[in-house]
Amino acid sequence: MAEFTAEVFQNEFLSEGGTDVHAIVTVTCTGAGTAGGAGAGGGVAEIIMVDTSGSMSGRNIESAKHAAQVAVDQILDGTWFAIIGGSHVANRAFPYPNARVSMVQMEPGARDEAKRAISMMTPGGGTAMSTWLRLAAQLFDSVPQATQRHAILLTDGKNESEARGMLTKAVRDVTGQFQCDARGVGSRWQVDELREISTALLGSVGLIADPSEIAADFEALMRASMARGVASADLRVWAPQGAQVLFVRQVAPTVEDLTNRRVEVNALSGAYPTGSWGDESRDYHVAVRVGSKPVGSEQLAARVQLAVGGEVVSSGLVKAKWSDDETLTTRINPEVAHYTGQAELAAVIQEGLAAKASGDEATATVKLGRAVQLAQQTGNDEATSRLRKVVDIDSEEQGTVRLKRNTSTLDEMALDTASTKTTRVRR
Template identity: 65%
Template sequence: MAEFSAAVYQNEFLPDGGTDVHAIVTLTCSGAGTAGRTGSGAAGEVIIVDTSGSMRPPTMAAAQEAARAALAEIVDGTWFAIVAGADRAMLAYPPVSSGPGLVEMSARTRAEASAAIDRLVGSGGTAISTWLDLAGQLFSSVPHVTQRHALLLTDGENRERPGLLDAAIRRATGYFQCDCRGAGTEWEVAEIRRIAQALLGSVDIIPGPQQMREQFAGIMRASMARGVADATLRVWTPQGAQVLFVRQVAPTVEDLTGRRTPHDALTGDYPTGAWADESRDYHVAVRVGAKAIGQEQLAARVQLVLGDRPVAQGLVKATWSGDAALTATIDDQVAHYTGQAELAAMIQEGIAAKASGDEDTATTKLGRAVQLAEQTGNHDATTKLGKVVDIDHDAGTVKLRRGVDKADEMALDTASTKTTRIRKGPSPAQPAPGGSR
């Protein structure tokens, strides 16, 4: 039985005339169980392997081994399929032409799927929209599969007409989640990140074939641990208030602001996808009308909702004060994650400027990224930045490196949204409307 809890970190005190309230809401799940075992519907997995002509024999062999490793992690009884992706998507397993496109995992189907993976060969182009569309069709062919997850591997750029991939992403958004991996260095990070972010998944580079097996197995293991099929972040604000933004800020930075769907006149829902035993942090920023010194107001009520049932709740408060010692303090959690969000933006903007030949902008952005990485204690980002720029710690300057390994640059780009946490102090007790499933 999954249990949820919420904690809020903020400085609730606003100065005279202050309007903007910032809070970090930490939501924690324990006892999530195994995907498809909660009684709210079955789990489904689609493994999508790039089989375009760019998949050279060593990469294809590694992809086949990785796909078999992912199969080994899928729990018996889970519905699954294997898709071969080239200039069109093909159902590699199960061998059906009508009816359900997924089969239940068992010792027999696992062996049959493994044999089908062995027969994959590389040929043709890359049309990722067709891969996503086929995955959606396969999931829809088994209506009682309600927890839907795909694992997508590609090694090259999408070669479709403009707009086709974006349309496919829109069709998949809100229907299934997708973790994406790029093999080698001939694929576009921004393109694959767009898929992963829209489909509430992760993106990363697999620089060498030897690393593929471990990544695939880990992704599938994590998916099988998500025993809570789907949860929603529900944010209520008072009449006249404005939600400035809602962001997931840990374990990765994901802007959810544009994903809001209205629940009622004062409340909006934001997708969070499936949950395992984990903790996530959300930065909620709200603008309220200024009130007189000494007045208090509830600025937001943040709930995690399963179906339409709240299972955890945090309250974001505002109190107007004339005491500068109270109002001038920025909460440590808010400050930390504000820096982490800016760090992600600076890395992505710096790499984009570098790619376009604008070295001055790239140097400025990546220099700021180095400062933020050090200030927020993001040692992984600091290490990855050090492979792209030369850092002069004494002078506080950076210089673009020449002859940077493209894999190092792509690794920095894909890791830009990964954040670090700081030690949390005690949070005021928050009333919870219920904590179990």
């Protein structure tokens, strides 16, 4: 049976008149088991969406087909599954289009047949990812017994066969129905399009530079999905009467702003969906504004809890204590400082690259310079090495950089895609 713990890192001391309380809450899950395993409430369903547009012809489609077959090997017996080939329309590749059922349960025969179906996929047509997502939602709908639903989406190009708004609308419509990891292969896809999908559908976005790497990525994604024994959990944040939740942000392993995903539990508590869990730790940054109290007072500023199936399984207490002792109130909590810097790092990388793309080199230089400084301060060496491919660094401490000429699109996309990845605090 999965067990959750919540650990709170904060400086609870506020100076006189202080109102804003910040805390990092580390939620750790152990004993999750396997997807659909003992203790899981319902069944598990997986869908693999492979881009079969004309642009995929050649190495891309062959690598993608191989990767999909590798992924199918990772799907545990008993898991409901389907394969979708996507172009400007979406087609169910397996179960075969003439099959009466929309999804089947994995077993050796089905696995062989699915791989054969994948091998027969052929490229052609445009790209309209809204149709892929809608078909996936429709297939998942046919197995209501499967409460844990996960998909992988792979594309190599822009969503060029439909208006941008169509994708946004489809993403909004299917949000909450399944989780989706999105992958782009090569350098001709749009980071913002896939990020929109993966963010809303509680998955990750990733760049695969070379088609030969798709298989390993798919294998890892599917294995991770199969190791998530907790189908669904919500982060719950309680704040006292009259207080205001300033923001709720996942800060590790990636930065995701959850503030606007709040679903009211009651007048004082909101739930933020976090999807399924395996054995892992995630860090959340919660900021609450409370009414100031006299020096010497104490109050609870937030309860940060994890709820599975509507039941609270772990709770962390965020406190506020007003003090006139400056040695207490001026202390900055290292976890809060670290993740505040990492969240800003993600933002300035994205803003810097957007400025660069629009030709605003001055802004790009300032933003990416700040990114270099933050990456150094927070010890995010991966970000530093990705930044080095886009800028020449004069001083890491000062954040002074020059934009590189002739940077590769792939390097910029890699920097953008990985911008939300954070490093943990060295404790």
